[in-house]
Amino acid sequence: MERNMKARSEKHRKDRKKHGRPLKKSPRALKKRRRALKSNTAGFF
Known part of the structure; x- marks a missing residue:
């Protein structure tokens, strides 16, 4: 069960990278x- 959960989160992280959403806060990302916060708050988080 635990291994499955970790694998799922790992996949999620890869998906986020694939969509070009930076994980680390670089000035460009900020x-x-x-x-994005101005237009739609919920869509970003």
Whole structure:
């Protein structure tokens, strides 16, 4: 069960990378985030 959960989270992390959403907070990401917060808060988190 635990191994399965870890695998699932691992896949999720890969999916996020695939969609080009940076995991680390770089200045470029923060700018995008700020712009996204104005339009739709829920969509970003």
